[in-house]
Amino acid sequence: ALITNTTRSPRRAILEKLRRLGFDFPPELLFTPSQAVRNELEATGTKAYMLIHPNLREELGDLEGPPFEAVVVGDAGEAFTYANLNRAFRLLMEGCPLLAMGRTRYFREPDGLSLDVGPFVAALEYAAGVEAVVLGKPAEAFFLAAVRVLGCEPPEVVMVGDDVDSDVIAARQAGLQALLVRTGKYRPGDDEKAKRYGAGTVDDIRAAVEEILR
Template sequence: MIHGVLFDLEGVLYTGGHPLPGAREALLSLRAAGIPARFVTNSTRLTRGAIINRLARMGLEVSPQHLFTPAVAARNYLIARKLTPHLLVHADVQGEFADLLGGPPGAVLLGDAGKAFGYEALNECFRLLLDGLPLLSMGSNRYFRENGQLSLDIGPFMAALEYAAEMEAVVLGKPSSEFFLAAVNSLNLPPQDVAMVGDDAEMDVCGALAAGLHGVLVRTGKYRPGDEAKVMPHGGRIFDDLDAVIDYIL
């Protein structure tokens, strides 16, 4: 039995600023059945408030405390360890860490920096890593869908720094088990009673399965033919749309 659900956002509930067919109905159906939902995203270009506002404009009501983002996870990680970050993140989320800046950096924090991923910026991070700073990455996604096309995400840049500095990054978003379990714990449910619904076979579904959750891949968003082979051997389920997903859960 599934008693709680985690949803990815972009590509699952909406795309291009418009809700996907069945998105509103899916959330209403779960609510009516008494099944709580949480929302987990690897987006590091928007603040949590901006994401909440975007969802509201599409008629998708989500409480801030029910939305889990890598920026929040990164803040908690830095604060708990009293680390000052050196930031290579998108300009729109730099303010999330403004109060943590000042003094010598104690860690390199990587986000989806978009056009800021230039040689000089990456080389500065590389040199800091050689000086002994740890590399923190707000995700490891290979790509995302933008304007109907796939674009490089944070993962390739993280991998480049890992390779150059001969070290392994601490991943603070999906597919980190800690990230999934933070959302699961807010439901007061064991992982085996919770399903993760996503469009990314590796980050969403395989990551959730590794954390002990049910994994559900929906053929929308960044789904690509052949992704079934990545999730089915590990017990993942695949559905064409949210209507079929909700039928399965209920």
């Protein structure tokens, strides 16, 4: 299964990219925050104010109000304007629940690290005095949904990722095994954090596969 916290690309685009890379990935084994949001809103019949990236409109646009009965926040990129954040804040103050597509603090782009959705969720929580319902990583339910589809128990599944907090520590707290890879977002010292939670560290995906197959 592939558990991704990207909230800038729809499932369609992620699957297309995987195919271009030579992976014919089954859609049912791709777990994204946008799908988690759709499941939540459809289950409750809720329309939301969407503070999300424009690329996700094709996937979630039909679930946007008015009326606005919840606030959904993803990595909105350039859409994180004062006006949009303030509109979300006002809806929260009126009693709308806050649904976060993740708590990831940052991600790596070609030119360096960039803020992810987590800091903006934290700002809205602080300003409105509310606590977000997290539907992507590092939420335990996000990991366990993938485990159920695989037909396994949590200790039988290994989470491999480059984010020590959202991938590795969160997976361990959900009962999975985990390996941190020294690629992407990895920063010196992360391996010590992973070790404290009983997770190992390897150089890359190839090394992770070799470690798992031992």
